[in-house]
Amino acid sequence: AQSVTQLGSHVSVSEGALVLLRCNYSSSVPPYLFWYVQYPNQGLQLLLKYTSAATLVKGINGFEAEFKKSETSFHLTKPSAHMSDAAEYFCAVSAARGNTPLVFGKGTRLSVIA
């Protein structure tokens, strides 16, 4: 079974500051890991994914994440926050084998202060 823990339900950063959203996973089999973003009243948009290739994954809007097996982590970072980054961010895990749907963390709300 897979599970995801997102540390911090709310993170607040200043515009231009580093964004760090934390995600730790648990999986009994090799995982695939994802970050999604949800803007108010919208669906989820895939930011980036780790599917057992490069451990440092670059996504859209300047975000990246690093898969660290030893730490069971997949933290999301962005060097410089922009006001438009304010949204809910979800980390998700699935297994690298058949018929396992995405299992989501509880989400982290990112606020960006001008």
Place this chain on the structure above:
Amino acid sequence: DTAVSQTPKYLVTQMGNDKSIKCEQNLGHDTMYWYKQDSKKFLKIMFSYNNKELIINETVPNRFSPKSPDKAHLNLHINSLELGDSAVYFCASSQGEVPLGAFFGQGTRLTVV
């Protein structure tokens, strides 16, 4: 063209009613899902279909019945609606048995009064 589209976007109904939510994807994917997002934004899988065949059915009340007439459509019918069914329901699709990233619809906000 919207990749995964759901209708309606908003649904307000009384307790005890029966309602349906429709979902269509034009991505050519073979797997579709229904997720429920509660008031605390927690997303939980409800159902998964692969090539019109039900492959995942989480602990969902049997008042909820998914139907997949073809690979591009997955509808959700809910009988005898209860207050606790109020949530946002998301349809999603992916290709293959291992989701390398699912595409989500805009969601249907269901409010039961």
